[in-house]
Amino acid sequence: MDIVTAIKARRAVKQFDPSHRLTESEVDTLLSLAMLSPTAFNIQHWRFVLVQDPQLRDAIRAASWMQSQITDASLLIVMCADLKAWEKQPERYWRNAPADVREGILAAIDAYYRGRETVQRDEAMRSCGIAAQTLMLAAQALGYDSCPMDLADFGEVGRLIGLPEDHVIGLFVAIGRGVREPRPRAGALTRDEVVRKDRF
Incomplete structure (x- = not known):
């Protein structure tokens, strides 16, 4: 599937086939592609926790408004x-950059992040x-459906997954085989409502 089709076809799917499983190869492909995502200064600070334990999924669901995607999706x-x-x-x-480039970037990283906790968190969320x-x-390109998710007590979820103190949860992504077509798009804003030229 080409990228334009994938963008147009992707929807937040809420109902998944709980009996379907992704293959290890498919999971590896998804993670390998996700790891090509850009990050500021190439620090690659995302961490992907694959929740596979059914009891842990049940506990996360209880801390997340009982959303069925958490337990029913093939991959959480x-x-x-x-x-x-x-x-x-x-x-x-x-490590693969010339030494002078590397040293310049390392100095810039330190100057940008040190003592700036809000910047650290904002950059984490963007990434x-x-x-x-x-x-x-x-996932869409591989023929699977997905759903970005919040509506969770992330403090409790962090406790359940053993999240280190210097880490943060951004969101969940549920991936699997949808069992129901998503509802029609609820009401996209017009371009005039969201696009500005130069200034507000």
Whole structure:
């Protein structure tokens, strides 16, 4: 499926076939594509928690408004990010770059993130969102449906998955075989309502 078709066809599907399973190869493909998503300074701070334990899924569902996608989708990914990835051996993100480029980037990373917790969190959320969209479009291209999800007690979900203190949850992505066509689009805004030229 070409990317334009995937973008037009992708919808947030709420009902999944609970008996369907993705193959290991399909999961590997999805994750490999998600890991091509861009991040600022190439710090790749997203972390993907694949929730496979049925009891853990039940507990996450209980902490997430009892949304059926959590237990019924073939694949549930908790999209997380390491808020401190910028200072954890950042040279590894630029190991293939020339030394002078690497040193310049490392200095810029430190200057941009150090002491700026809001920037660290904002960048984490942006990166999770970009990676989630990549996952959903990749799933669509493979013939699967998906749903980006929040409506959760992320503090409780973090406790359930053992989220480290310096990490944050951005959202969930549920992927699988939908069993019901999504409803018609509820009401897209017009281009005039959302596009501005130069200034508001």
